[in-house]
Amino acid sequence: MISRVFCFVAFLSVVLAAPLHALEAPKNTPVLTVSGAISTSNTNGAAVFDRDMLRALDWRQVTTYTSFTEGAQDFAGPTLASLLKALGVEGGTLRATAVNDYTITIPVEHAERHDVILAMEHNGQTMRLRDKGPIWVVYPLSESQAARRPFDGEMVWQLVRIEVVE
Amino acid sequence: MSRFFKIELRALRALLAICLAAGLVFALFSNERAQSEARSLALFETSTLSWKISELIFETQRLATGLDEYALGNIEKSDVELRFDLMWSRYAVAMESEATQSEKFQRVLVLVGAFLNEEEALLYNAPDISMADIDRISARLDELARMIRVTWVDVFAGRHEQDRLLTPSEQDRLADQNRAIMIALILLLMCYVLAEVYNASEGQRRERRLRQAAADANEAKSRFLANVSHEIRTPLNGILGMASELSATSLTEEQSKCLRVLEDSGGILLSTINDVLDLARVEAGQFDILIKPMVVRDVVEAALELYAPTAREKGLSLDLIIDDALPPFLKADIRRLRQVLHNLVANALKFTETGGVLVQVRLGVDTWTISVKDSGPGIPLEAQTRIFEPFGQADNSATRAHGGTGLGLTISRQICEAMGGTLTLESAPGEGACFLVSLPLKIASIDEISQKQAKPKSPPDLSSLTLLVADDNDTNRTIIGRFLAATGARVDYADTGLAALDAAKAKRFDIILMDIQMPEMDGVAASQAIRAFQAGAGQARSHIIAVTANVLPHQVEEYIAADMDEVLPKPVSKPALMALLDGLSPAKAA
Numbered sequence: 001m002i003s004r005v006f007c008f009v010a011f012l013s014v015v016l017a018a019p020l021h022a023l024e025a026p027k028n029t030p031v032l033t034v035s036g037a038i039s040t041s042n043t044n045g046a047a048v049f050d051r052d053m054l055r056a057l058d059w060r061q062v063t064t065y066t067s068f069t070e071g072a073q074d075f076a077g078p079t080l081a082s083l084l085k086a087l088g089v090e091g092g093t094l095r096a097t098a099v100n101d102y103t104i105t106i107p108v109e110h111a112e113r114h115d116v117i118l119a120m121e122h123n124g125q126t127m128r129l130r131d132k133g134p135i136w137v138v139y140p141l142s143e144s145q146a147a148r149r150p151f152d153g154e155m156v157w158q159l160v161r162i163e164v165v166e
Numbered sequence: 167m168s169r170f171f172k173i174e175l176r177a178l179r180a181l182l183a184i185c186l187a188a189g190l191v192f193a194l195f196s197n198e199r200a201q202s203e204a205r206s207l208a209l210f211e212t213s214t215l216s217w218k219i220s221e222l223i224f225e226t227q228r229l230a231t232g233l234d235e236y237a238l239g240n241i242e243k244s245d246v247e248l249r250f251d252l253m254w255s256r257y258a259v260a261m262e263s264e265a266t267q268s269e270k271f272q273r274v275l276v277l278v279g280a281f282l283n284e285e286e287a288l289l290y291n292a293p294d295i296s297m298a299d300i301d302r303i304s305a306r307l308d309e310l311a312r313m314i315r316v317t318w319v320d321v322f323a324g325r326h327e328q329d330r331l332l333t334p335s336e337q338d339r340l341a342d343q344n345r346a347i348m349i350a351l352i353l354l355l356m357c358y359v360l361a362e363v364y365n366a367s368e369g370q371r372r373e374r375r376l377r378q379a380a381a382d383a384n385e386a387k388s389r390f391l392a393n394v395s396h397e398i399r400t401p402l403n404g405i406l407g408m409a410s411e412l413s414a415t416s417l418t419e420e421q422s423k424c425l426r427v428l429e430d431s432g433g434i435l436l437s438t439i440n441d442v443l444d445l446a447r448v449e450a451g452q453f454d455i456l457i458k459p460m461v462v463r464d465v466v467e468a469a470l471e472l473y474a475p476t477a478r479e480k481g482l483s484l485d486l487i488i489d490d491a492l493p494p495f496l497k498a499d500i501r502r503l504r505q506v507l508h509n510l511v512a513n514a515l516k517f518t519e520t521g522g523v524l525v526q527v528r529l530g531v532d533t534w535t536i537s538v539k540d541s542g543p544g545i546p547l548e549a550q551t552r553i554f555e556p557f558g559q560a561d562n563s564a565t566r567a568h569g570g571t572g573l574g575l576t577i578s579r580q581i582c583e584a585m586g587g588t589l590t591l592e593s594a595p596g597e598g599a600c601f602l603v604s605l606p607l608k609i610a611s612i613d614e615i616s617q618k619q620a621k622p623k624s625p626p627d628l629s630s631l632t633l634l635v636a637d638d639n640d641t642n643r644t645i646i647g648r649f650l651a652a653t654g655a656r657v658d659y660a661d662t663g664l665a666a667l668d669a670a671k672a673k674r675f676d677i678i679l680m681d682i683q684m685p686e687m688d689g690v691a692a693s694q695a696i697r698a699f700q701a702g703a704g705q706a707r708s709h710i711i712a713v714t715a716n717v718l719p720h721q722v723e724e725y726i727a728a729d730m731d732e733v734l735p736k737p738v739s740k741p742a743l744m745a746l747l748d749g750l751s752p753a754k755a756a
Contacts, residue, residue: 068262100225132255132258
């Protein structure tokens, strides 16, 4: 009985371990680290991304309003959905952590439902820490929607880590 | 119509008031909600502000320690740049917040901004930083951190509302609007309540006024009744009394005829006046019934006897049938019953030209009935209710064949109903009319009847008694004097209460016939004075009889309270006087 379970687990780990090393390692300064229930990784079971790797994902440009800014703003960055797709994440929740350890829970469905962008450029400028960079989780909203402040908590700036929880 | 309109208006006003109240409640609720929302928003803003400030202080300190670490060579320049950038981001966030727009915060934030801008070249862009610069910058950072903390403590510990002001004027405006609406609604409601209270009190005042007016009118009527009673009956007493005296003398045929007419006319006048006064009494609620035992046959026969001549003259038959099963002795108001019978029989005879009138007395179930059926023209249906109404005649035209005040049936019905019975009519044109009196059956015992039976046949012998007649009216004195002549009593006269008192003081009278309404001193006062005198002088009590037309219960009580012994109603009839005196004659008293 026990030997059977052991065989099964060994088989599984072989099967699952294979794809875990499909992601290439980052060449430049790491910007975002994703851990948890992901299907691929490049560093110690976590997926570390640099700026170029993120650029390689579904890079979009949006003009939107936020409850933290005045007037229309241009943002550019990869969609959260494309990041999750690249990591084989289909459901569950994300624990997003900022540089000052501010952590917020974001359901995975928000990525598709609200077209969440991991904004890295603001009005054409690369976002530095002081500009809420390197990554600001932006939910594109209309002006009236933004006024109601629906996603103030989820729109975490200075994002550095994501942990995927089932 | 206008009253209906008024009721509608009132209902409308009430509805409006309810709507106002509902609106007020709603306004209160929404105000509450808005306020609590504002409060929680304020709370949220306060806590986020605290967080932002504390983050700024934290990053300021981290940069300072970062510089120390860099000086020691423990961290890279890039790490310092990172911390510098972080501090800048915290400064940017703090600047964005609405809560820091106050003067106190702005002052310190401006300094932070200035520092960041000035040192950026060195801390962010330059490849490295000298020790001297590190010291300088560290000192600056410590100072900044301290200033931020001081400002923060100042604002929050001091609880300066205006520094924490965060809700935009939009919310204030709404709150003010809401408050204004609520006040307006409250004022309107208060106005409504006041108006309704005023209306209600007005209504009450009006009601009181009307009630008072009604009471006054009623009182006036009663006073009028009392006056009229006295004023009319006194001279009538004279006429009838004298007529009866005259009839006792020897008269020629001619004179007898004249006298008969006189008596008839006087009788009719008396009965008409009585009817009118009765009606007035009924309306004033002063109608009373005196139930006494009676012999049915005697009363009914006597009533009919009065009209036998009339029937004979008109060639009509007048028959009476009394049911054998009917108990012989019953209790009813004899005078009133007689009144009703007279009225019904008189009417029957008056309106019938041929045939006659049949009176039947029958026994019912718990009731007994008297029916008066005539063979006259009958009464059409539409007139049947009218004739029972005051002054209502079956034929209202000016050329109607028969006279009468039209009160007879009204009063007859009132009398029957007052005795607990009914008076109904069954008639159709061409079939005559049948009036049915139905009264509750009250059987009288033998003892009660025998008490009544003793009737004086001859005037009592009062020759051993002294009598005083006190009456301000000369005629009345004369009449009573003549009535008393047959008794043999020694009679003295007084024309005022005062004179009566003087006479009584001078000489003791066995019996005093005291009129009530007299000038100078009325009968009641005189009686009281006489009683007092007699008590004081140790004299034996005189038998004082009040002689008056005012015999309502409360008036009788008054006489009794004044220590008078009996009441003899006016107009004084000789039989009544004799019956009363008969009880006082020495023969009987012994």
